[in-house]
Amino acid sequence: MMLAYMDHAAAASEPDAGEPTVAVDAAESAAARDFGGLVSARPAAVVRPASAEDVASAIRAAARTAHLTVAARGNGHSVAGQAMAERGLVLDMRALPRRMQLVRLADGVFADVPGGALWEEVLHWAVSKHGLAPASWTDYLRLTVGGTLSNGGVSGQSFRYGPQVSNVTELDVVTGDGECHVCSRSSHPDLFFAVLGGLGQFGVITRARIPLSPAPQTVRWTRVVYASFADYAADAEWLVTRPANEAFNYVEGFAFVRSDDPVNGWPSVPIPGGSRFDQSLLPAGAGPVLYCLEVALYQHHHQLADDMDKRVGEMMERLKYVRGLEFAAGVGYVDFLSRVNRVEEEARRNGSWATPHPWLNIFISSRDIAAFERAVLHGMLADGVDGPMLVYPMLKSKWEQATSVALPEGEIFYLVALLRFCLPYPSGPPVVDELVAQNTAIIDACRSNGYDYKMYFPSYHAASDWARHFGAKWARFVERKARYDPLAILAPGQNIFSRSS
Ligand code: FAD
Structure with a gap:
């Protein structure tokens, strides 16, 4: 009906x-x-x-x-x-019935989920009913399966398992001529790959088949602090290029400001409930912008706690973070994946969930990240953005090249996410236009400096901008639209x- x-x-x-x-x-x-x-x-x-x-x-x-x-x-x-x-x-799409189904096939176990299901619903269903879970997530899970598959879907797991568009094997899609199709890499592969990262242009995803594997029980979650971006980036890139059996399951990180501001500053670093940030440990030459590397190792019930501690220790001892500025906790797997809910609760409480969010997300090649950091994070944004400034690397080889997603050229590229929150007027200033203008200036700087970058969640109006955004993929994008x-x-x-x- x-x-x-x-x-x-x-x-x-x-x-x-x-x-x-x-x-x-x-x-x-x-x-x-x-x-x-x-x-x-x-x-x-x-x-x-x-x-x-x-x-x-x-x-x-x-x-x-x-x-x-x-x-x-x-x-x-x-x-x-x-x-x-x-x-x-x-x-x-939230109106589609939330029916989820476990599918056992010769090549694994899968979840068939509606396009309008929230990832949070998929998580709770898969873990509590079957002890299973998808490998690739977003930080925040109150996003729909169809919405993130139309873009990419990234988080700290992407470097290892690929983004969400690399973690789906079959789709039900209704195309723009009103026809229903089942597509996969073997059946109508052109439609399958067109829709993934296709910004909703080629069809409406009504069902997705997501691979599942045994869900871990607990997560060793660690944050460490850097005063030097060069050290931060070198360590983050070392971690994301390790062989899978010697790697963390999750690597992320963010920039923060050297101040006691609860949103932008060092109070945002400690894992909730853990030890406090002792700023006296920062080296004398530390600048106004600092970095927090965030890693996690999953533990399954058959793994021994001592072995996990040893693996974490071996990887951490190689890193050049500021000794003493380390924060660690053992948390449940579902709690770890639901960690951003706390941010939502706080933002709803202070009113900044309902105010405008002039967010900017960019993928920028490792080749240019140091120059970007100097010009933008250390320069234009040295006072923070009143919200998280995520900066972490992932690997292009984990992305299916045939999807519609446009990525930078280099194998290692960073997500830079400027997640701005504005307090409601009159508590906060009505600065939205200025923030939008600053986003435009950042993109202009990327372009004029010749950085190897792509906008994630692009927002353009001119055909020439879209053509530039998709680059070598543009002609195929236009052809697929016509088809x-x-x-x-x-x-x-x-x-x-x-x-x-
Ligand atoms: P919508 O905003 O409703 O739709 C987005 C686009 O997809 C539209 O063009 C729409 O027409 C199309 N679309 C939606 N559903 C379908 C469908 N079933 N079939 C075809 N097209 C469809 N992204 C990340 O990758 N990682 C993160 O960690 C992350 N965290 C976020 C945290 C917050 C608080 C917010 C607000 C966003 C975050 N995002 C993140 C961005 C998010 O992935 C995108 O905004 C995504 O599009 C939102 O999903 P949605 O279900 O709300 O989609």
């Missing part, structure tokens, strides 16, 4: 849409907003699909009109309107193609 919520004006202007509707004011709908809070686009209707067939019906209905577009909306955690459709149809969504109905909020009639 599909319910469409359509506003009166749009319903009157679209008599041929032919779908069941309930008239409400769509402007009040969450579909007109996203986590970024920077743009708003009023849909004509919000469709709550109960099946892939409902998704197909909505797309076919839009195709029969001269101008309706269709945007799948996962959990709306985009920051620049990517899941919106101005006077189009928004598919609320799978010839009227350019899907994901209009990405501003890549315009609807044709």
Whole structure:
């Protein structure tokens, strides 16, 4: 059963849409907003699909009109309107039934999950019901499977297991002509790889098959501090290039400011509940920006605690962090993966979850990360961004080259994520425009300095910018669009193609 919520004006202007509707004011709908809070686009209707067939019906209905577009909306955690459709149809993918299924095949055990499931739901279902878990995660798990597979899906596990787009074996996809397909690397591989990292342009993911393996029980979680970026980067790159049997399961890290600011400064470093940060241990020459490397080793019940301690110790003793500034804890696996929920709770409490989030995510090659650090992190952002500044490396060879994702050239590249939070006015200043301008200046600096970089969650308006972003993949991206969504109905909020009639 599909319910469409359509506003009166749009319903009157679209008599041929032919779908069941309930008239409400769509402007009040969450579909007109996203986590970024920077743009708003009023849909004509919000469709709550109960099946892939409902998704197909909505797309076919839009195709029969001269101008309706269709945007799948996962959990709306985009920051620049990517899941919106101005006077189009928004598919609320959270409405798909949350049925998850365990699938045992000759080559392993898999979870079949709906495109609208949150990764958090997948985690709890897989661990509590089956003692199993996917290998690759995002830091924050209240994101949908379809939403992250349309982008990449990265976290501290990506260096070892690949991003989420490398950890899926089969998809159910409804393409822009309203046809339902099952695709994988062996069946319709072109569609499969197009959709992965495809920014929603080629089809709507209604089901994904995710490989599972035995879930660990506990996690040895450690954070250490660096005053020198060169040491930080050298150690992080050493850790992500170790053979799998001698590596951590998770390597991340972030920049922080040398101050007692609870969000940007050293209070953000200690693992909650652990020892405090003793700033007197910082070397005399430490600058205004410092670095925290974060690593984790998983422990399964058959592994001995002493062996795990030894493995952690062997890797840590080689690192050049500031001795004494180390923070360690043993935590449950689910608690470790749910660690960002605490950030959400605090941000909801102080109001900064609901204010705009002018976030910037960039992938930047190891070749240019030191120059970027000097110019941007140490220069433009020396006072912090009122939120986490993630900086950690991953490996290009862990990404499927055939997907739509655009990556820098080099094998080792860093995610730099500037996750800005703004306190509600009047407690905090209304600086959003300045922050957006600073993001633009950072991208301009990357371009004018010739850095090898790509935006993660790109937001461009001009075709020339999209062509530059996709580079050698652009011609294929355009061809695939013509093949799978010839009227350019899907994901209009990405501003890549315009609807044709
Ligand atoms: P939406 O914002 O709803 O949609 C994003 C895009 O995907 C839109 O174009 C939409 O049309 C399309 N889409 C959505 N569902 C489907 C579908 N089923 N089929 C086809 N297209 C679809 N990203 C990381 O990689 N790692 C992180 O650690 C991480 N942490 C985050 C933490 C927070 C607090 C936030 C707000 C974001 C974070 N992100 C992270 C970014 C996040 O992965 C993207 O914003 C992602 O798109 C959000 O998923 P969503 O379900 O909310 O998608």
